Amino acid sequence: MSSTPAPASLLLCRYGELFLKSGNRPVFERMLVNNVRAAVAGLAGARVESPHGRIVVHVSDADADEAAARVSRVFGLVSLSVARVVPATLDAIGEAAIAAARAGAERRPRAGRAATFRIDARRSDKTFPVPSMELAKEIGARVHVALGLPVDLHTADLHVGVEVTKRGAYVYEGTRPAPGGLPVGVSGRGLLLLSGGIDSPVAGWLAAKRGLALDSIYFHSPPFIGEKSKDKVVSLARILAKWGALRSVTVVPFTEIQKKLRDGGAGDLSVVLYRRMMMRIADVVADDLGSAALVTGENLGQVASQTVENMTAIQAVSRRVVLRPLTTYDKTETTDLARKIGTFETSILPFDDCCSLFVPRHPATRARVQDAEKIEAELDVAGEVAAAVAGAERMMVV
Numbered sequence: 001m002s003s004t005p006a007p008a009s010l011l012l013c014r015y016g017e018l019f020l021k022s023g024n025r026p027v028f029e030r031m032l033v034n035n036v037r038a039a040v041a042g043l044a045g046a047r048v049e050s051p052h053g054r055i056v057v058h059v060s061d062a063d064a065d066e067a068a069a070r071v072s073r074v075f076g077l078v079s080l081s082v083a084r085v086v087p088a089t090l091d092a093i094g095e096a097a098i099a100a101a102r103a104g105a106e107r108r109p110r111a112g113r114a115a116t117f118r119i120d121a122r123r124s125d126k127t128f129p130v131p132s133m134e135l136a137k138e139i140g141a142r143v144h145v146a147l148g149l150p151v152d153l154h155t156a157d158l159h160v161g162v163e164v165t166k167r168g169a170y171v172y173e174g175t176r177p178a179p180g181g182l183p184v185g186v187s188g189r190g191l192l193l194l195s196g197g198i199d200s201p202v203a204g205w206l207a208a209k210r211g212l213a214l215d216s217i218y219f220h221s222p223p224f225i226g227e228k229s230k231d232k233v234v235s236l237a238r239i240l241a242k243w244g245a246l247r248s249v250t251v252v253p254f255t256e257i258q259k260k261l262r263d264g265g266a267g268d269l270s271v272v273l274y275r276r277m278m279m280r281i282a283d284v285v286a287d288d289l290g291s292a293a294l295v296t297g298e299n300l301g302q303v304a305s306q307t308v309e310n311m312t313a314i315q316a317v318s319r320r321v322v323l324r325p326l327t328t329y330d331k332t333e334t335t336d337l338a339r340k341i342g343t344f345e346t347s348i349l350p351f352d353d354c355c356s357l358f359v360p361r362h363p364a365t366r367a368r369v370q371d372a373e374k375i376e377a378e379l380d381v382a383g384e385v386a387a388a389v390a391g392a393e394r395m396m397v398v
Helices: 022-039 061-071 090-107 132-147 199-209 227-242 255-263 267-289 308-315 331-341 369-376 381-390
Strands: 008-015 047-049 055-059 077-086 117-123 158-165 168-173 189-193 213-220 246-253 293-295 321-323 393-396
Touching (some): 022 055, 055 061, 061 077, 090 132, 090 158, 117 132, 199 227, 213 227, 227 246, 255 267, 255 381, 267 369
Parallel strands (some): 117 158, 189 213, 189 293, 213 246, 293 321
Antiparallel strands (some): 008 055, 158 168
């Protein structure tokens, strides 16, 4: 019977794009480590380290799957593996590799045939006496004898990884994908105009993938739009929060502004005028939140109102850059991504948002700023914006 000490669980996390950041790389790495720590916060005994271009998360066996699920949502990471750390001896590594291959074969059974495997070995501790290629051959032979699995170096079903370090040997089977991109926060902070539809949550996810930390703003129009619509938006915000992408939702009352624009003769410009007012209000909320950009789910040509001319007229009132991550996406691409990130099923719940109110049958497609300003001149725009902001409610979702 082996006297090898009981191995411990860890997550071996990998990142890619950060290697290209040259002089800024330490800043990006620190942010990424902090975000990983935030992801595993609350798991008893979880500990995060960053040795030599890797991030290692030490967790209990009981929490390994939950920790992996959380960390796989951290932007900036490209993949991770649930590994065991064992003493850097051939016997200990061999036992752990056999256990990893056995578990992988049980998780992914192959009907009518045995699973094939390969060993990928890396010797980062050059004092270890066995070179990487020889280590792979030795451990592969032990797995083959113990389990009878055939070796396939090109299209193996199971990939058993072995990495020998000065701290011990990491042994794992397979990798889990992570979203890649940049750590949330390295690109500053933005304010997402979040509705209950499919597009805006996906736009927020994409902005977060490029390192933008987000808050969100939602425009609510009771009694025409019910509380279930607001609850739907808050649910979407909580899904984005699980990705480390979003901190809060500011709910802004919008009914009176819409009614005054309608009564003031907005006509075919109503959608453009609504969104111009949203931009003004979002700017003020962004001032309070320290947001340097606004983010929307607008998509070029997806609906009649989303034309270049209309987008130009809308963003003319903003004091900040307006980011539109979905500008060139088609609906299928956006829907596929919504399914992937977990927002789709909530987005399709049958509750409207304020942009569906008082909409003309034929909305303007070539709005001009001067035409919008002519109608707005009949309103106390600054007063309406101030009243809307004063009536806003902010909810934290993390």
